[in-house]
Amino acid sequence: xxxxxxxxxxxxxxxxxxxxxxxRDVALRRHLESDRGLFIAEGEKVIRRAVDAGYRPxxxxxxxRWLASLADVLARHPSVPVxxxxxxxxxxxxxxxxxxxxxxxxxxxxxxxEAGLLSSARRLxxxxxxxxxxxxxxxxxxxxxLGWDGALLAPRSADPLYRRSIKVSMGAVFSLPWARLGDWAxxxxxxxxxxxxxxxxxxxxxxxxxxxxxxxxxxxxxKVAVLLGTEGSGLSGRWVAEADRVAAxxxxxxxxxxxxxxxxxxxxxxxx
Numbered sequence: 001x002x003x004x005x006x007x008x009x010x011x012x013x014x015x016x017x018x019x020x021x022x023x024r025d026v027a028l029r030r031h032l033e034s035d036r037g038l039f040i041a042e043g044e045k046v047i048r049r050a051v052d053a054g055y056r057p058x059x060x061x062x063x064x065r066w067l068a069s070l071a072d073v074l075a076r077h078p079s080v081p082v083x084x085x086x087x088x089x090x091x092x093x094x095x096x097x098x099x100x101x102x103x104x105x106x107x108x109x110x111x112x113x114e115a116g117l118l119s120s121a122r123r124l125x126x127x128x129x130x131x132x133x134x135x136x137x138x139x140x141x142x143x144x145x146l147g148w149d150g151a152l153l154a155p156r157s158a159d160p161l162y163r164r165s166i167k168v169s170m171g172a173v174f175s176l177p178w179a180r181l182g183d184w185a186x187x188x189x190x191x192x193x194x195x196x197x198x199x200x201x202x203x204x205x206x207x208x209x210x211x212x213x214x215x216x217x218x219x220x221x222x223k224v225a226v227l228l229g230t231e232g233s234g235l236s237g238r239w240v241a242e243a244d245r246v247a248a249x250x251x252x253x254x255x256x257x258x259x260x261x262x263x264x265x266x267x268x269x270x271x272x
Contacts, residue, residue, distance in 0.1 A: 010085075021093060029163075041166055053174035061085060061090060066101055112177040145172065152178070152225075200235050204240060211270065227243055
């Protein structure tokens, strides 16, 4: 760490901590992070993965106990300030108990595009209006861990670079290419014209067993996009009607479906 890199901060009102204010306030953070072009990484592992992925830090907010273990990361960015605070002060600023005691603010980047993913990927998860950050993070983690090539998100889906999404994904959002869809209405048609077999996960009367789609792809491999719908009502009628296949995961014990993140993991494994 550079000699003048460490900055002791003793007041929650210190304007230098503005990037970290009220991290649980989703509405506030959505505007603040967009306006300032930043996102927040929480915990040593996630901070390391963000920096290793090439995201440029704006600042670090650390409890004293993390200075040694993150020394190599801090040394790689000697001009970036390290705000050293007590854990009580961190909680006062952020609005929750930062039990890991380590946060970083990093520059937000749009690294991938819809066109780029459509041309380069063979397996995509496509999220329609999934607004829960935990589910978005879990889906991207499954897609990355099971070898999928990327994700496309409808305009109203939650932000993969929101702190909760990043935390749940364990930093997978930094390694899995993802981009926003430009046109929700034409998304399924665009996928089909780009050569993807579009598979909607939905509970319709004519839905086939997901294992039949698995067998189809084993017999004749091709590009595939799995369409995943919002937590409450599932996929829109439009996306279901336009999909090449509508599939469901066989269930038992009177349970009709799984959480969308769990369903996504099964679909990614089955169709890999």
